[in-house]
Every structure is written in C-alpha cells, then in structure tokens.
Amino acid sequence: MTKMKAVLCRAYGKPEVLQVTELDKPIPKEDELLVKIHATAVTASDCVIRGLNPPGGHKFPMKQLMKFGMRLFMGFSKPRNPILGLVFSGRIEATNKNIEILKEGDEVFGFTGISRGTYAEYKCVSAKEISSGEVFLKPKNASHADAAAVVYGGTLALHFMKNAAIKKGQKVLIYGASGAIGTAAIQIAKHHGAIVTAVCSERNFDLMASLGSTLMIDYTNKDARNELEEYDFILDAVGKNKTSDLKDACKNSLSPNGNYVSVDDGFLKIEPDYLPKLKASFEAGQLRAIIDRTYPLEDIVNAHEYVEKGHKKGNVVIHV
Known part of the structure; x- marks a missing residue:
C-alpha cells in the first residue's frame, strides 16, 4: 500500500x-x-x-x-x-x-x-x-x-457580508482587518464601492491601504474611539473572544439602519x-x-x- x-x-x-x-x-x-x-x-x-x-x-x-x-x-x-x-x-x-x-x-x-x-x-x-x-x-x-x-478568509467574508447589500459610497468598518477574514472583507467591500475603515495595529496600515481601505484606526491607541464615524455596515472579523472598549464603541457607531455582524454569529454554510x-x-x-x-x-x-x-x-x- x-x-x-x-x-x-x-x-x-x-x-x-x-x-x-x-x-x-x-x-x-x-x-x-x-x-x-x-x-x-x-x-x-x-x-x-x-x-x-x-x-x-x-x-x-x-x-x-x-x-x-x-x-x-x-x-x-x-x-x-x-x-x-x-x-x-x-x-x-x-x-x-x-x-x-x-x-x-x-x-x-x-x-x-x-x-x-x-x-x-x-x-x-x-x-x-x-x-x-x-x-x-x-x-x-x-x-x-x-x-x-x-x-x-474569502469564503467567510462572503458568507458574513452576503446580507449587507453594500452599495457605492456607503461606509464600512472592518474590526480585525489584518487577519484572513479581514483582508478579504476589505477587498470585497472596496469592490462594491464602499468607503472602508480598517481597525488594526499601526504596523499594518500600509497593507490595509494597499487593499483598498481609505481610513485606518489603531486599536492600541487609547483615543481610537474618537476617530470612529457612522457606519452602514460593521464586520467584527476577530470574533467575540476578543473584546475591548473600542469594539463596544464600534457597535454604537452604526447608522440607524446599519448592520453589525460578528464572525461568531451562527455557523458557516458553504x-x-x-x-x-x-x-x-x-x-x-x-x-x-x-x-x-x-x-x-x-x-x-x-x-x-x-x-x-x-x-x-x-x-x-x-x-x-
């Protein structure tokens, strides 16, 4: 054999x-x-x-x-x-x-x-x-x-963003943007014409910009929450095991009809x-x-x- x-x-x-x-x-x-x-x-x-x-x-x-x-x-x-x-x-x-x-x-x-x-x-x-x-x-x-x-990352990003109906000009925030899911999600959102904000460490800012992110927020910055805007869609790409004051602030930054999704929300069905x-x-x-x-x-x-x-x-x- x-x-x-x-x-x-x-x-x-x-x-x-x-x-x-x-x-x-x-x-x-x-x-x-x-x-x-x-x-x-x-x-x-x-x-x-x-x-x-x-x-x-x-x-x-x-x-x-x-x-x-x-x-x-x-x-x-x-x-x-x-x-x-x-x-x-x-x-x-x-x-x-x-x-x-x-x-x-x-x-x-x-x-x-x-x-x-x-x-x-x-x-x-x-x-x-x-x-x-x-x-x-x-x-x-x-x-x-x-x-x-x-x-x-591509499959999970497609799955958790599929109901977002992202349109050109909408503001999208990706929390945990530098990982496998986040890097794919930035590119998908950018393809749909969104204005993307990436939450990651400062050392990854250049990578985020190269993928299509317009704005970057350093999650280690104690004043990071002051940089948040109002978003039409927020993807938590790191999951609920990781919590922070900034992530809580992100949840409060949704537009009235905005959508917040975590990769821990439900199971992936391919x-x-x-x-x-x-x-x-x-x-x-x-x-x-x-x-x-x-x-x-x-x-x-x-x-x-x-x-x-x-x-x-x-x-x-x-x-x-």
Whole structure:
C-alpha cells in the first residue's frame, strides 16, 4: 500500500498534540475523486478545534456546555477524524465514474467543512461535497499557495457580508482587518464601492491601504474611539473572544439602519457560488492573497503556535 504524509491530532490541547506521521494513501470510492494536495493553511478554526476552545467569549457555565457540545460533535477525547485542516489547493489525481463535473488533471481549491482532512498529501472528495460547493477549479492565475490562502478568509467574508447589500459610497468598518477574514472583507467591500475603515495595529496600515481601505484606526491607541464615524455596515472579523472598549464603541457607531455582524454569529454554510465568486474575483484582479508566513507540513506545530498568537497578517500557508 502506498503511503502518504499526514498530520494527526491525537488529543485536544496545545499545538504539540499534532504529530506528523505516515498513513495509507486513500483510495477513492465510486462517488469520489482523489486530490493531491499541494498547499493548505492554518486557520483560526483549526486552532479552535485542536484546542477545544469554542468561539464566542462564553463564560461558565456556557463555555463548559459549548465544549461538551464540541466533544459530542467532533469526538470526546480527540477528533474522530484526526486529520485537521479545512482548506486546500491541489490537483485531481484520480476520478471515478460517478464524478462528472471535474476530471483528472484539473487544478482545484476547496473548503472541506466538517470532513476536514487537508493536513495531508491526499484527500478524497465526494460528489456530494463537490455539488455543495466545497471544491471548484482554482483561479488560473493563482499559485497553489495563493489559492489555499484566499479560501478561508474569502469564503467567510462572503458568507458574513452576503446580507449587507453594500452599495457605492456607503461606509464600512472592518474590526480585525489584518487577519484572513479581514483582508478579504476589505477587498470585497472596496469592490462594491464602499468607503472602508480598517481597525488594526499601526504596523499594518500600509497593507490595509494597499487593499483598498481609505481610513485606518489603531486599536492600541487609547483615543481610537474618537476617530470612529457612522457606519452602514460593521464586520467584527476577530470574533467575540476578543473584546475591548473600542469594539463596544464600534457597535454604537452604526447608522440607524446599519448592520453589525460578528464572525461568531451562527455557523458557516458553504454555498455553491462562494468558490466560483472567489475564482472570478481573483482572476479579475479584485482579490489577492495575503500570505504572512509559509511552513512545510513537517513544521505544523510551529505554524499553529504562530497563528495562535493572534497577530498574523492574512494567512499562514502550509506547503504539502
């Protein structure tokens, strides 16, 4: 049996629970195709799953109930699927008769959702997952690293901004603008003609401006709340685990008919049009990948440690 490299999460805990090992290369079933993964990324969601740390800033007893719910859903002592990883870019190595949309040799990118499994050299993808929108042809002008980088933030930004109906000239504020979701959200809002304000650290101001932000607010500035205006849409791209006086002030800066959305509001449901939209936007030059660091698969522990510090710019990509 041919072997492949993979990273296993053998228990919930700190990044050290992740172990690089060799497993049997998967064999696709009749309704599956086999993807040779070239790149994945370490996302905030990966760290949540690995550390069994539910998002949302919940306190006792709600946090304990949330952890219990996560164990019920994912596995009690460790994830039922020990191979983590939500996003990927790669090439289809084999298909079977029930796969009609994609073919062998196609370069694809994807967001695997509950099946996870992208911290590995190979992954099988089912016809159902393809039809639900979890896999699509990658942008032609994107490297595998770029494609893996845009999936997580781009998909979540599309999902949480889809009801915003952003119009030209409206004011949009992105709180936590320098992360994977924030960097994608700025570009999406700018494409719709919005006047974007980015909340981040001062060291990221140049990056925010290059993505299309008109104004930047340094969240470490004690007088930052005085720089707030009135906004038609506010996206909290860091989630409710992180709170501050400035974030509370942002909530009070909405226009009368404004909309405030946190990435912890509800669960992501991937829609069939998300990846095609990301592909079209990337190919048109309306969206670019922001990659902070890259690591080899063998260095997954250090990659998780870096992401968990919470200061990455855009994405951390893993070369497989």
